[in-house]
Amino acid sequence: MIQGILHALIMRQLNIGMIGGGTVGSGVFHAWDRNGGLMSSRLGVKINFQKVAVKAFDEPRPYPIPRSLMTTDWQSVVNDPNVHVVIELVGGTGIAKTMALESLKLGKPVITANKALLSAHGEELFAAASRYGANLYYEASVAGGIPIIKTMREAFVGNRFTHIYGIVNGTCNYILTRMKLEGAEFADVLADAQRLGYAEAEPSLDIDGFDSEHKIGILASLAHGFWVKPKDIHVEGIRHVSKQDMQFAGQLGYTIKLLGIVKQAETGKASARPRVQVSVYPALIPNTHVLANVNHVFNAVFVRGDVVGDTLFYGRGAGKDATASAVLSDVADAALDLKHGSKDRVPAFVPHQPAGAVMPIGEAISRYYVRFSVVDRPGVLAKIAAVLAASKIGISSVIQPEGHEGQSVPLILMIHDAPNAAMQKALAKIAKMPVVKAPPVMIRVETLE
C-alpha cells in the first residue's frame, strides 16, 4: 500500500518493456509512435517505450522499431529497473509463461495477448499476480478489436451473464462467409484462404475450434467466476459443414456460424452449484439476427445480461492493429493503476461464491438441424420419425427435395429442443437403418431468443 502510494506520487511517466518485436509487437510500437502523445495527454501520464526484446534485429516486421530500443535478451527487459510494465507478445505456452512469471515476481504488471497461455496456465498466473501484487492485463487475448473483457468486467459488472455467443475466430468466419456468399465448398475456400494468408498452412488451431475454445473459456471464466478448463469445453470445428448444409440452412432462413457459447443452465434448486454450458460448435442462427450479419474476418460477441438485456460487440478479432489497440488499452489501465497506486483495482480474476461447474455437453439442450442421406423410397421419413418419437424428440420441419425412386437423396429435419445425449443416441440408431446411406450430419440451431 505505502509502496503504491509512493509510486503514485512519483508516477508521471510509464516505461514499457516489450517482449516480441514481430508483427504484433511492431504494430503496438507503431500505434504508440503515432498516437502516444495524444494518449499521454488523455491519461495525464507520459507513455514511454523503454526497451523491446526481439528474436533478431532484422526479423521481418511491418513497421520499424528503432535499433536503439532493441535487444535480443528478454531478461534484460524484465530486469531493467526502469521498466515499469512488461508486454508479452511472443505467444505459445512455454517461454511466454516464464517471462510473465519473472515479471510478476518483480512486481511488474504484465500485459499479454496470449490466449493459449491464459487458457493453459491462467490460474497459476492469476495466483502469481495476486501473490506479488502486480496485475495481469489481457484485453488483447480475446477478439482484439472488441473490448469485451473490459465490457464484461467493468461496464456489465452489475449483470449476471445468462448467454454469450461469440464469433471469435476470424479464419472460420471468413471461410463460412465465403461458403455462404459464393455457394462454395469448405475445402476450396480453405485452400483459397491459405493462399491469401487468412488461414495457416496447418489450419487445425482455427478450423477445429481450438482457438475459439481458448477465447470462450476466458469469457466463460470471467462471466461465471470460476476458471473453466479447456478439457471441460466441448469443441467441434467446421470441417463437416458442407455447401449443401449452408444452402439448406439458407432455405430455412438461417446462416451457419462457428460460435463459442456460454449458457447459464436453469437449475431447479437455488442452493445448487451454478452450472454453465461452455462449448464451441457451428450453429444455425436466424438470418434476421445481427450476429448472422457479421461477415468475413470480423468477430462479434453477443452478450445477454440479466439487467442490460441483449448486446453485441463487433470488430476485428486479430491482426496487428486491432491487437495493438487492445494492448494500448491495457497500457492505459496499467499506467493509471500505477499512477494512483491501485494495482489491484480490477484484479486479474475474481472468483464467485459458490463456484460454478461446467455442464456436460450430453445434458445441454438445443435445437438441431440434421441432414440424412436416405434412399428415396416411400416410408423412409416415417421410419426415422418413429425412432425420434420413441426418444421423445420432436420434429419442427422437414425438407425433402425431389429425387428419383431408389436414389440416395438428402432429407433435412429441424428438431425441437432436446438434450444432446438423447439426440446422439437416436441418431446412432437411425444411422444403422438400411435406408440411411451415410452418417447423419447434425448441426445445432441457436435461435438466440
Next chain:
Amino acid sequence: MIQGILHALIMRQLNIGMIGGGTVGSGVFHAWDRNGGLMSSRLGVKINFQKVAVKAFDEPRPYPIPRSLMTTDWQSVVNDPNVHVVIELVGGTGIAKTMALESLKLGKPVITANKALLSAHGEELFAAASRYGANLYYEASVAGGIPIIKTMREAFVGNRFTHIYGIVNGTCNYILTRMKLEGAEFADVLADAQRLGYAEAEPSLDIDGFDSEHKIGILASLAHGFWVKPKDIHVEGIRHVSKQDMQFAGQLGYTIKLLGIVKQAETGKASARPRVQVSVYPALIPNTHVLANVNHVFNAVFVRGDVVGDTLFYGRGAGKDATASAVLSDVADAALDLKHGSKDRVPAFVPHQPAGAVMPIGEAISRYYVRFSVVDRPGVLAKIAAVLAASKIGISSVIQPEGHEGQSVPLILMIHDAPNAAMQKALAKIAKMPVVKAPPVMIRVETLE
C-alpha cells in the same frame, strides 16, 4: 491527495444517495437489489443504498423501493454525511443542474443519465467537478445498454476517432424499421408507436433529432477533445422520410436510418485546427452493413478508430433496465475510485490541444439520394442533369418508374460526393423548374466505407 488516501484506507462500503425514484430510479434500485451482492464481491467494496429522494412516496414505479429509504427532500440526500455518491435521475436541465452542482460542491461524485443536462451545461459541470475534486460519471447518458463512453475513453484511448455513426434514438429506429418491414407511412407508424408507448405524445424531441443531437454531441466531444455545443450541430429529423423513399432506397440496396454522425474532416495543413463534421440526419446506408441490420428500438454505435479499425456496439438505448446497467457501471467506477483515492482517474472531460472546431454543414461532403416529382415528359432528366452538371455534381444512378405522359412521377437520382452547400443550391434551382411539381426530397447517403 492525502484526503483521498485516508478515504481509501477506510473505504469498504459505498453509500449511494439517489435522486429520482420513478421508472429509471426504481430500475436501478431493483437491479442493485438483485445483483448488489455479486457486484460487491466482484468489486471488493460493499455497495449500499443509503437514501432515495422521490417526488412522492406513492408515485407509480415498476419496482418497489423500501419506504424507509425514501424522502421527498433531495437536499437531505445530498447533504447526508453518510452519502458518498449521488445518482441524479430527475431529468431536465433545471433542478437537475442544481442537484449536480450542490453534490459536486460537497466533493461528492455525481452519476447522471441526463444527456440534456450535459448537452446544455456540460462544460460548467465538468469545471465544477474539477474545481471540487469530485468526478462526474455519465455512461447512462448515451445509449444506456451500450458502454460506448467507457469504450471510447478507456478501451480506445490509443485511437483517433475518424468516424462515428450512431443509431442512438430508439423511437426513430423503431419507426423507420416498421416503415421498412411493413411498407408503412411515417404518420401511421408514429401513431401506432405512440399508442404502444414507444413514442411520446409530443414526439418532437425524438423524431426531430434533438435527443440524438444531445447524445452525438457528447460522443463527438469525447472523441475530439473539445466541447461540441448543440447550436453547432446540424440536425434533421425523420418527418420527411416517406414510405416511397424507403422503398426506392430498398431497390437501390439501402436502408434509411437516423444517424448521429461525427467525421474528422481532411485538413490540408497539419498545423490547422482539426475540423469535425457533427450532424444528425437520416441517411441511406448499405443493406449489407451490420449497422443496417440494427432494428426496432435497438441502438448501435459504429466507431472507426485509426488503430482498431471498424467496430460496432449494439444494445438497448433506453428503458429502465439498460439504463440501470449503465448506472451500476458508473457506481462501480465511483466505488473503486473512492476506494483507491483516485477520484480523477478518468476525468469527466479531457480537452485536446489544439482544440478542434465543428465544420459548417455546407462544407460537409457526402453522397445524396434525391427524389423529384416531375412531369412525365421527354427531356426532363436531361434538364435536371444539366443544372447538376453546371454545379459539377455527378449522377451515379437513376430510377425513373414508368408513368403516363403528362403525369407527375417520381424521379430518383443517386448523386456522387458533393459539398452540401453546392447541392442545396442546385436543388433550389431545380425546384423552380416548371416540370418539377414538388420540393425535392434530399436524403444523404453514407456508404460507411
